[in-house]
Amino acid sequence: MSIRLLRSSSHHQCYRPRYQAFSTTTRWRWHTSELDGEKMKSLKVHRDRLMKDIHHTAQWGTGERWGKASAETGMSRLALSDADKSARDWFVKTTEELGCKTTVDAMGNIFAVRPGQKDGPPIYAGSHLDTQPTGGRYDGVLGVTAAIEMLRVLNDNWVETEYPVGVVNWTNEEGARFPISMVSSGVWSGSIPLDHAHNLKEVGSGTATMKSELERIGYLGSTPASHEAIPMAAHFELHIEQGPILESERHKIGIVQGVQAYRWFTIHVKGQDCHTGTTPFNVRSDALLTAAKMILQSHRAATKHGALASTGILTLKPGSTNTVPGDVKFSLDIRAAADKTLDALEQDLRDDFALIASASDVAGLNTHGTPGLPCTVSWSTDSISSATTFHSDCISCVEAAAKVIFGDETEKLTKTMTSGAGHDSVYTSKVCPTSMIFVPSKGGVSHNPREFTSEEDCTLGAQVLVGSVVECDRRRVRG
Amino acid sequence: MSIRLLRSSSHHQCYRPRYQAFSTTTRWRWHTSELDGEKMKSLKVHRDRLMKDIHHTAQWGTGERWGKASAETGMSRLALSDADKSARDWFVKTTEELGCKTTVDAMGNIFAVRPGQKDGPPIYAGSHLDTQPTGGRYDGVLGVTAAIEMLRVLNDNWVETEYPVGVVNWTNEEGARFPISMVSSGVWSGSIPLDHAHNLKEVGSGTATMKSELERIGYLGSTPASHEAIPMAAHFELHIEQGPILESERHKIGIVQGVQAYRWFTIHVKGQDCHTGTTPFNVRSDALLTAAKMILQSHRAATKHGALASTGILTLKPGSTNTVPGDVKFSLDIRAAADKTLDALEQDLRDDFALIASASDVAGLNTHGTPGLPCTVSWSTDSISSATTFHSDCISCVEAAAKVIFGDETEKLTKTMTSGAGHDSVYTSKVCPTSMIFVPSKGGVSHNPREFTSEEDCTLGAQVLVGSVVECDRRRVRG
Ligand SMILES: [Zn+2]
Ligand SMILES: [Zn+2]
Numbered sequence: 015m016s017i018r019l020l021r022s023s024s025h026h027q028c029y030r031p032r033y034q035a036f037s038t039t040t041r042w043r044w045h046t047s048e049l050d051g052e053k054m055k056s057l058k059v060h061r062d063r064l065m066k067d068i069h070h071t072a073q074w075g076t077g078e079r080w081g082k083a084s085a086e087t088g089m090s091r092l093a094l095s096d097a098d099k100s101a102r103d104w105f106v107k108t109t110e111e112l113g114c115k116t117t118v119d120a121m122g123n124i125f126a127v128r129p130g131q132k133d134g135p136p137i138y139a140g141s142h143l144d145t146q147p148t149g150g151r152y153d154g155v156l157g158v159t160a161a162i163e164m165l166r167v168l169n170d171n172w173v174e175t176e177y178p179v180g181v182v183n184w185t186n187e188e189g190a191r192f193p194i195s196m197v198s199s200g201v202w203s204g205s206i207p208l209d210h211a212h213n214l215k216e217v218g219s220g221t222a223t224m225k226s227e228l229e230r231i232g233y234l235g236s237t238p239a240s241h242e243a244i245p246m247a248a249h250f251e252l253h254i255e256q257g258p259i260l261e262s263e264r265h266k267i268g269i270v271q272g273v274q275a276y277r278w279f280t281i282h283v284k285g286q287d288c289h290t291g292t293t294p295f296n297v298r299s300d301a302l303l304t305a306a307k308m309i310l311q312s313h314r315a316a317t318k319h320g321a322l323a324s325t326g327i328l329t330l331k332p333g334s335t336n337t338v339p340g341d342v343k344f345s346l347d348i349r350a351a352a353d354k355t356l357d358a359l360e361q362d363l364r365d366d367f368a369l370i371a372s373a374s375d376v377a378g379l380n381t382h383g384t385p386g387l388p389c390t391v392s393w394s395t396d397s398i399s400s401a402t403t404f405h406s407d408c409i410s411c412v413e414a415a416a417k418v419i420f421g422d423e424t425e426k427l428t429k430t431m432t433s434g435a436g437h438d439s440v441y442t443s444k445v446c447p448t449s450m451i452f453v454p455s456k457g458g459v460s461h462n463p464r465e466f467t468s469e470e471d472c473t474l475g476a477q478v479l480v481g482s483v484v485e486c487d488r489r490r491v492r493g
Numbered sequence: 494m495s496i497r498l499l500r501s502s503s504h505h506q507c508y509r510p511r512y513q514a515f516s517t518t519t520r521w522r523w524h525t526s527e528l529d530g531e532k533m534k535s536l537k538v539h540r541d542r543l544m545k546d547i548h549h550t551a552q553w554g555t556g557e558r559w560g561k562a563s564a565e566t567g568m569s570r571l572a573l574s575d576a577d578k579s580a581r582d583w584f585v586k587t588t589e590e591l592g593c594k595t596t597v598d599a600m601g602n603i604f605a606v607r608p609g610q611k612d613g614p615p616i617y618a619g620s621h622l623d624t625q626p627t628g629g630r631y632d633g634v635l636g637v638t639a640a641i642e643m644l645r646v647l648n649d650n651w652v653e654t655e656y657p658v659g660v661v662n663w664t665n666e667e668g669a670r671f672p673i674s675m676v677s678s679g680v681w682s683g684s685i686p687l688d689h690a691h692n693l694k695e696v697g698s699g700t701a702t703m704k705s706e707l708e709r710i711g712y713l714g715s716t717p718a719s720h721e722a723i724p725m726a727a728h729f730e731l732h733i734e735q736g737p738i739l740e741s742e743r744h745k746i747g748i749v750q751g752v753q754a755y756r757w758f759t760i761h762v763k764g765q766d767c768h769t770g771t772t773p774f775n776v777r778s779d780a781l782l783t784a785a786k787m788i789l790q791s792h793r794a795a796t797k798h799g800a801l802a803s804t805g806i807l808t809l810k811p812g813s814t815n816t817v818p819g820d821v822k823f824s825l826d827i828r829a830a831a832d833k834t835l836d837a838l839e840q841d842l843r844d845d846f847a848l849i850a851s852a853s854d855v856a857g858l859n860t861h862g863t864p865g866l867p868c869t870v871s872w873s874t875d876s877i878s879s880a881t882t883f884h885s886d887c888i889s890c891v892e893a894a895a896k897v898i899f900g901d902e903t904e905k906l907t908k909t910m911t912s913g914a915g916h917d918s919v920y921t922s923k924v925c926p927t928s929m930i931f932v933p934s935k936g937g938v939s940h941n942p943r944e945f946t947s948e949e950d951c952t953l954g955a956q957v958l959v960g961s962v963v964e965c966d967r968r969r970v971r972g
Contacts, residue, residue: 148766148811190813217812257771276770278814287627287941290803290826291755292736292913295796297937302804303792306785313782314861317774324769325781326814328807332627333696334669335757335805335824335875336914337940345814347769378857382793396814434771435815458776461816462766 044173045131046487054418057167057480059160061473067108067159068472071143072151074100078463088463089151093144093186094122094227101143102233105158105183112165114181117244118235120208121198122185122228125244128165130175130487135245135446137175137486139164139479140182141253142438146190150465152472156453157252158183160476167480175487177247184438185224185233191216192224194397199438201239203445208239241445248408248486249442252451252479254467257434258458265429266420266474268452269412272404273433273440275356276349278397281308283371285389287332287340295384301342302330304389307370307379312346312363314377319359321350322434345396351432353401367391402440408449408486415481419474435460451478523652524610525966533897536646536959538639540952546587546638547951550622551630553579557942567942568630572623572665573601573706580622581712584637584662591644593660596723597714599687600677601664601707604723607644609656609966614724614925616654616965618643618958619661620732621917625669629944631951635932636731637662639955646959654966656726663917664703664712670695671703673876678917680718682924687718720924727887727965728921731930731958733946736913737937744908745899745953747931748891751883752912752919754835755828757876760787762850764868766811766819774863780821781809783868786849786858791825791842793856798838800829801913824875830911832880846870881919887928887965894960898953914939930957 044053069084075091075098091097102124106116109126117125127136141157161181168175184202189195192214200206212225228234237243255261260268285299309325316323324347331341348363350356366376371391375381413428420427433450442448453475456466467475523532548563554570554577570576581603585595588605596604606615620636640660647654663681668674671693679685691704707713716722734740739747764778788804795802803826810820827842829835848855850870892907899906912929921927932954935945946954 146811146813146816148816188813189815193814195815255771256768258773258776274770286938288937289735289914289939290801290805291753291828291915292734292934292939293937294737295792295801297737300803302807303788306788309782309785310789310858310862313774313863317861317863322769322774324779324815324817326769326809326816326818327812328781328809330805330807332625332940333806334625334667334940335672335826336668336674336803337625337627337805338803339805340941347814349770377861379789382796382856383789384792384796435768436770455771458767458772459765460768460771461811461813462819 099231119239122233136178136180142187199441203441256460260454270450275401404449405447578710600718601712615657615659621666678920735939739933749929754880883928884926
């Protein structure tokens with residue numbers, strides 16, 4: 015495909031960057047259908063501009079300091095907090111200044127759309143601006159800021175896309191404040207009922223709901239949170255890997271094929287409170303000792319199935335040094351690449367936990383201990399995400415974009431992989447072609463203030479994102 | 494010893510119950526030195542009066558309902574709360590109406606003294622009015638209300654003791670709100686510095702200290718909290734067993750010889766937060782999985798030593814379903830009848846926990862699991878209580894009192910035992926002759942709303958308490 019300079023005519027409804035002065039009647043413009051490999055290469059992400067956005071937005075919800083440099087703090091920007099509102103306001107202002115029209119839906123998802131040559135559902139890039147309570151600067155933020163950088167690169171290069179392109183910020187991706195992750199892309203995709211999401215209570219002792227907080231910060235939009243009201247032609251998400259694989263294998267870009275399945279449960283163990291000094295082991299129903307055995311057993315069973323099992327929350331009652339707890343609740347997060355692996359692991363754990371609660375032995379857990387009285391155990395399901403397979407067309411666009419950058423080194427510097435974490439792309443993938451791009455996480459660390467991705471890798475990731483969206487747009491007219 | 498009726502003379506400084514009208518110049522009165530077994534038997538505890546006090550005071554800090562009857566709720570009267578203030582106000586008013594002079598010390602301990610024939614340090618009966626957050630109606634309360642019933646029984650029977658007798662209410666025995674148990678008898682006995690106790694912060698997120706709360710509720714007394722300022726000739730404490738032994742062996746009264754040693758620690762495990770979905774087991778430093786192994790191992794090691802180990806508090810950070818916790822703190826409470834047993838258990842656990850933290854195997858805990866990265870573990874000591882041996886003179890008074898009630902059945906209905914729980918008597922025992930009386934706890938349940946001791950057993954316990962104090966007073970003049 016050849017490159018042509020197009021002369022714009024004033025009657026043509028076109029995109030005009032607000033910050034650049036240009037003739038009102040004529041200007042040069044590229045159409046994406048006319049970009050070849052060489053011209054694609056010239057659509058350069060500006061590293062400093064991207065990094066500035068990442069660190070500038072970190073002023074809202076700055077977290078724990080871990081080093082002396084100004085950027086060496088983590089993030090604590092819980093969804094729909096005051097800090098999140100500030101980051102959202104910045105997002106709206108910035109994308110509008112770059113020529114976008116923004117829409118807020120009933121879940122507070124923000125969609126910023128840059129017009130194209132023709133009308134039609136936009137291709138979106140984006141991620142989330144909320145963070146874990148002790149999170150880092152890159153999770154989610156990189157995907158949003160890189161998408162905004164994409165707008166700047168298109169403007170810089172006077173590119174008019176064939177169809178609109180957009181930037182999306184999804185609400186409460188982390189599930190850290192309101193305990194369903196990716197809940198708002200979930201509603202948008204039709205997978206989670208709006209009322210259920212609106213009524214989610216914040217974790218901890220507070221009484222706020224998602225709806226009350228959306229109202230409070232002014233982000234309860236009037237547009238339905240629905241892929242029918244706000245359609246997407248495709249969804250691309252750049253994200254840090256949050257794991258150690260790319261770094262340890264010296265790859266630069268992960269070309270993500272899908273997302274592993276996961277299931278979240280709350281396990282409730284009920285025993286009997288008793289005094290720690292006066293109650294012999296043989297007459298105790300110790301809910302915490304029982305939970306400790308279950309947590310250890312979940313690790314063992316996951317090992318056996320080549321899966322993962324983790325407990326991130328544990329609460330107990332009554333909570334006094336000299337009272338054996340009669341009531342323990344803990345979260346159980348199990349993950350595997352295939353749904354059937356997870357089926358088998360879950361069944362094993364349901365059997366094992368029932369035995370452990372009944373004070374029976376499982377795999378030597380009771381060896382050297384004193385047999386006690388039974389507890390009861392119950393499971394409640396908080397979240398289920400089946401294994402996700404991304405769309406081959408989108409994956410192909412990412413491959414093409416990587417090839418433009420890496421050339422002959424593409425195979426060496428990229429890796430085909432499965433995402434360990436859930437992302438909003440899991441839900442978008444249910445209703446539109448989707449894929450993801452990963453960049454290395456230093457030490458595999460994420461959900462931690464020390465989460466780090468080098469400037470080079472952030473920039474490479476953003477470059478692949480821009481290339482992927484442009485490639486996808488080109489293919490819409492090439493057929 | 495014969496029984497004599499004494500005619501009181503008006504010049505003699507004597508005790509006058511306020512609620513009974515009597516001649517201002519003469520009245521009949523018993524001196525305790527003149528009471529023999531038959532007369533001792535007539536010093537009758539009134540069951541209904543005692544039970545009324547127990548249930549009446551339960552209006553302040555009423556806890557969880559577990560049954561339909563009016564008394565079928567637990568207690569939640571944390572030390573120095575508004576509810577505790579109300580119970581204290583009742584204590585002061587009631588004992589003063591019964592003719593006592595009350596003194597409040599700098600720890601809020603309340604001493605109510607009924608004058609005797611001669612001056613001198615009083616013999617005290619008492620316990621504590623604070624409860625666990627989800628406690629019952631008898632722990633502590635029985636000992637205080639039975640001591641008040643003792644005042645009534647002495648008044649009813651016109652008994653003037655040789656020396657003063659008193660009733661004591663100790664502050665924050667439970668250690669549930671301010672995290673050192675028996676802290677105020679500890680200060681009184683010279684074992685805990687006043688400043689340290691005053692500066693104790695309440696458990697949880699509040700900022701109150703013991704001193705600020707003593708001031709707030711008006712119980713920061715001006716008398717030093719010291720056994721020198723407020724001496725005791727002896728200390729008797731009636732208490733529920735809080736364990737299953739008396740009930741299961743069908744004894745009515747436990748004649749307590751001492752208290753088992755215990756040590757409280759906070760164990761701090763530090764690992765590394767990481768994402769639950771993206772971090773393979775082999776690169777995790779999972780602080781909660783490590784803590785779970787430690788809790789299980791503490792149970793095993795205590796079993797080996799014939800001791801006890803319990804965890805009643807566990808907190809973790811950051812606390813999100815999809816983040817492996819990098820920081821866990823848990824309480825460890827270990828107990829044994831002998832100090833040297835506890836030395837050995839503590840040493841084993843220090844060795845075991847260091848190995849577990851280093852990701853090494855201890856007794857098969859790592860079998861079937863995936864080896865991970867190390868965590869660190871540190872111990873801080875919150876409380877140490879050596880094994881306590883009660884005073885043989887006091888124990889002998891309890892035996893004598895039980896004999897008056899049970900006669901030939903004494904051996905069958907009483908049991909020589911060691912207390913599993915700490916009590917204020919541990920500290921009083923360091924500076925004055927002390928012993929305790931136990932009554933059965935239904936099902937061994939304590940520190941729970943369903944804590945229960947029958948009216949018959951409460952009454953028997955109070956009867957033994959009255960007999961023990963009177964016997965002790967008699968022996969002070971018999972030599
Ligand atoms: Zn994310
Ligand atoms: Zn007690």
